[in-house]
Amino acid sequence: MTFLTVARKDLMLYVRDARFLATLGLFSAALVLILSVAFGPIFRDPPLEAAATIWAALFFAGVLGLSRSQDLEAESGGSDALRLTGADPFALYLGKTLANILLLSAVFLLLLPLTAVFFDVGSLKALPALLCVVGLALVGYSAWGTLFAALARGLQARELLLSVLLFPSLVPLWIGAVKLTHALWDGGTIEPVRDWIKVMAVMDILGLALAGWLFESIQEAAE
Amino acid sequence: MNRNVPDWWRKGATWLWRAALVLVGISLAMIAFRAPIEAVMGPVQKIVYIHVPSAIVTLLAFGIAFAAAIAYLATKQWIWDAISAASCEVGLVFATVVMISGPLWARSAWNTWWTWEPRLTTFFILWILYAAYQVIRASIRSSSKRTISAVMAIVFFVNLPIVWKSVEWWRGSLHPRSVTMTGEMRQVLLFSMMAWIVFFAAVLERRLQLEWAREAAAREAAARDAAPGGFQPGAPEARRA
Numbered sequence: 001m002t003f004l005t006v007a008r009k010d011l012m013l014y015v016r017d018a019r020f021l022a023t024l025g026l027f028s029a030a031l032v033l034i035l036s037v038a039f040g041p042i043f044r045d046p047p048l049e050a051a052a053t054i055w056a057a058l059f060f061a062g063v064l065g066l067s068r069s070q071d072l073e074a075e076s077g078g079s080d081a082l083r084l085t086g087a088d089p090f091a092l093y094l095g096k097t098l099a100n101i102l103l104l105s106a107v108f109l110l111l112l113p114l115t116a117v118f119f120d121v122g123s124l125k126a127l128p129a130l131l132c133v134v135g136l137a138l139v140g141y142s143a144w145g146t147l148f149a150a151l152a153r154g155l156q157a158r159e160l161l162l163s164v165l166l167f168p169s170l171v172p173l174w175i176g177a178v179k180l181t182h183a184l185w186d187g188g189t190i191e192p193v194r195d196w197i198k199v200m201a202v203m204d205i206l207g208l209a210l211a212g213w214l215f216e217s218i219q220e221a222a223e
Numbered sequence: 224m225n226r227n228v229p230d231w232w233r234k235g236a237t238w239l240w241r242a243a244l245v246l247v248g249i250s251l252a253m254i255a256f257r258a259p260i261e262a263v264m265g266p267v268q269k270i271v272y273i274h275v276p277s278a279i280v281t282l283l284a285f286g287i288a289f290a291a292a293i294a295y296l297a298t299k300q301w302i303w304d305a306i307s308a309a310s311c312e313v314g315l316v317f318a319t320v321v322m323i324s325g326p327l328w329a330r331s332a333w334n335t336w337w338t339w340e341p342r343l344t345t346f347f348i349l350w351i352l353y354a355a356y357q358v359i360r361a362s363i364r365s366s367s368k369r370t371i372s373a374v375m376a377i378v379f380f381v382n383l384p385i386v387w388k389s390v391e392w393w394r395g396s397l398h399p400r401s402v403t404m405t406g407e408m409r410q411v412l413l414f415s416m417m418a419w420i421v422f423f424a425a426v427l428e429r430r431l432q433l434e435w436a437r438e439a440a441a442r443e444a445a446a447r448d449a450a451p452g453g454f455q456p457g458a459p460e461a462r463r464a
Contacts, residue, residue: 151371168348171348214377218374
């Protein structure tokens with residue numbers, strides 16, 4: 001299971017880099033704080049504003065994680081070493097995607113109580129459904145993000161270009177995540193907006209399928 | 224005139240340009256004099272005869288870029304990369320025409336220049352992505368430029384069906400799902416579409432000639448450098464340069 005080995009390796013490197021984790025956590029928490037101040041102090045629609053805030057913070061902070069996952073390979077000839085193993089490029093991609101999903105899940109778990117406190121939203125009853133929405137959104141975000149991060153590797157102003165590529169492409173995913181989270185925090189059910197699950201699932205499958213098709217070419221270009 | 228393209232190509236391109244200019248001229252005359260003035264919106268409605276053909280050409284251009292990008296990844300022949308890059312660039316120009324003509328029409332029809340409704344939002348996203356394509360392609364100096372460009376042309380094309388279907392997928396869309404016209408209005412619209420497609424083909428051909436010239440210049444430079452006494456990195460003249 002090459003992809004699990006790659007994911008484990010990336011996660012170990014993340015965990016060892018306390019400075020990176022602290023930066024990621026503080027940056028995402030600062031985004032929640034800034035947006036809650038911008039919307040407040042009197043919120044018009046707390047579930048909607050809270051949903052928009054948590055997803056905006058997570059998507060923006062996620063760029064740091066995506067860039068870092070590529071930096072790990074650039075340092076000390078990591079990408080050359082990975083290629084020398086002869087592993088399937090798609091397995092490498094899947095491993096990095098899985099590591100990014102887990103990293104962003106940890107960030108989400110940090111932001112969730114912050115958002116709940118600042119906006120006074122959320123209920124334990126809606127938590128299982130919310131975690132399913134988070135899973136759907138993070139699979140898509142990481143699938144597209146890892147693909148674009150590999151594409152932008154080695155380019156000048158990489159973080160800037162990654163944002164320019166990533167955010168417009170992920171608008172359907174972002175809208176879906178906000179609408180579903182809003183519905184869960186507002187009425188405790190996703191029934192009124194359940195069509196967005198299909199949109200998000202299509203985005204997830206599309207991202208993974210495109211990566212399966214194109215990741216090898218991207219790796220060749222990076223060589 | 225580009226000396227790198229064959230004679231038959233040059234002659235064909237000349238005729239294509241003549242046809243494009245004549246057709247666009249006739250199309251503009253038809254818009255001005257033949258298309259009836261719409262009862263509610265007045266003359267402003269005639270923007271549709273520019274807006275819709277430009278949108279069709281945009282989709283066509285990005286579709287060609289997508290197909291050429293796949294062909295490049297499969298064959299690694301430079302011509303497919305040239306077609307894809309040229310088509311992306313020309314398509315972006317037509318997309319810009321759509322982005323400008325749309326608000327002009329919307330101001331009269333919806334009483335606002337811009338509204339965040341699905342078709343406008345998704346098309347704006349499409350415009351940003353293809354503009355980013357130009358920036359990224361221009362910023363790559365390495366040999367990976369063509370592969371990265373091809374991957375971008377393929378990935379960005381995924382947004383086209385989203386733009387196309389957005390008015391059906393999202394509720395509350397103001398944008399018309401399709402243009403339904405009859406009589407002279409329909410004739411003028413169809414003629415305009417044909418004229419703009421021929422004009423697009425002519426512009427694409429000219430842009431392609433530029434890529435052709437660039438490729439020839441790069442090959443000549445490579446051959447010169449490889450020849451005895453040619454450019455050698457680290458040589459005194461290279462250091463001065």
